[in-house]
Amino acid sequence: MTSYQNIAPFKSDAHLAHAHIIQSDAEALEIALNLAEQFKQTAVARDAQRVLPFEEIEAYSQSGLWAITVPKEYGGADVSSYTVAQIIALMSGADGSIGQIPQNHFYALEVLRNTGTQQQKQKLYTEVLQGARFGNALAEFKTKSASLKQTAIAPKADGFEVNGEKFYCTGSLFAHRIPTLVKDAEGHEFLAFIPRSSQGLELTDDWSGFGQRTTGSGTVKFKNVAVSTEDVIPFDAAFSQPTLVGPFAQIMHAAIETGIARAAFEETLVRVRQARPWIDSGAERASDDPLTKFELGRIIADVRASEVLLKQAARSIDAARPLPTAANIAKASLDVAKVRAHSTETALKASSKLIELAGSRGSQRADGLDRFWRNARVHTLHDASRWKYYFIANYLLNGVLPPRRGTL
Template structure:
């Protein structure tokens, strides 16, 4: 793990926005083209980064400098405002080459979506301009010491200079690489706000204490706030993103489904390579593993599941965009259900595809130098984010009883 002092030394990897503005992408097609080019770069040394837990500062800098972190900025503010399906495809692509790097921008895009829904005009102009220059947002949403995941103890209080923050967050994915850390806080009346805290704020401490066996280089550690002073203009309302019908929840979950779908596709593609190099089972009485009938059966099942996850993801993304264009209780509920279907399926598919990879590769598939286990480790850790079993419950309650699903990012 990296100490706070060592993280501070990594500042050389976080380019200042004033000296090197990022490329600005103009269209969905350009975004996808750049993503494919970047994925080839990210693929280099991906196994080593995972094996040795090398935090990807340089790769994340290249990612944001490519313009891909600004693709959801609305057109009226100078962004490409690409479709949700384009975002999903890019996240899936990056997750396939490196599961950690695929996840790191998730809360960056989530923060931008909250801003789009509840931010003031002044806040939108400020933060969108920063992102177009190359700014990266991390997150400090979850808390580790509360009785359940819905509770918040990190507080915001008014003072003479604006507001002051106190508290502690965990699972802060992407914060080690971020210029700002959007932080979920509560005031005296338990109203929630998302505060876009500058990373160099006095009293803010980043701790690289994430020890998960998967998603090892996401930087999902602890962030502490000790009387951190923030400007009023950096405090964005949060509750209306869920009390009102918005796509904040389904959009966040769509990205999570994209991560798992990308891992599943990569695991399946690696399975094809592994089987071509494997020996057939002795009882199959064939000369090549590519002719083993039971191997072909398992491959066919995984192929169908991976493709189904990809199609469910596409349907969900289109449903999210339909709700974005006309947000109301029904369209948002439909989007939430479609995303829940994609997410529940992608959870199971990623776990299945990554497990079958090692199984069908045989004993040689367990060798650490090949890193085939990373897909399962990444899938298993990421799918713990929220439970697929509850997604199926909400889907069933909706289709049978017409009960609308809850509006939250963990559906």
């Protein structure tokens, strides 16, 4: 367990002005394809040895891909939700941890889009265009329920002060700012974009999950941390009115699982071609085994279904963006719930079948085939798919709109 107190294991902020600025969806996808292929080459070793991907995340953000949701009026490409989902799926297929690390960065930018002032947007979007990375400090580990938050913000003469403790802080070890969910004395929620170098802020690398091992999802503690007024934006307002914050957050999680599922299936094809046929099949090659073909056919049907559902959900989000209403936000949320539920089951099935169809040799630690299942299993714990199905059915049967929050 390592503690990082005011220590940046990456270059100083002086390098930020050199980040590439992406101009279009097509350029973003091309860059993502190339980077994902690079990250894939060393993914097994990173997972096995739990090597945090500082160099990879630096390359990822410097490529301009962490700024692709910045609105055009602020200098960004403002790519479609489908492009964002495709990129996260690509990265997740290469390395599940790297695929998840920027999720809360994009989430914070979406909250900023909806509740930040023009001055706050100008400041923070400019930083992101220069290469800044945002982590997160949203969840808390020691409360009775996940919905309870104790991290507090209090006014001071020259701004605010934050005190509390957070866990599951994915990406914070790699971040320049840590958007932190806080409550004031009246119970109002805010997102404070706290600089990583702030006095009294301490990060601990104590994430010990058996999957998504290098996401840096450990503890962040705040002890009398000073925060500027201009770095604090409303959070609860993003859900008290129709916004895309919830469905946009959730489609990125669905993309992570869809990407893992696709990569697991493609790896299965490789391993089946290398495997020996089952003795009862009568086949000369495993690739001619009829029951193996049956299983492969089922897997690719599910993977493709998740991909189609992902695209449909992204289209619903983009259709609602110009003029969000209760109706089109509900449609987007329900479409995202469908892919979120389906991708959960598909990622778990595809990653398990990979090892099964690879045969006994698929269990060899050096190949790291288990990482697909471990990453899928840990990530799918983020939200319960059974509740996705409940919200879908409750709307169809009773016309009850789904709740507005980031966990649908």
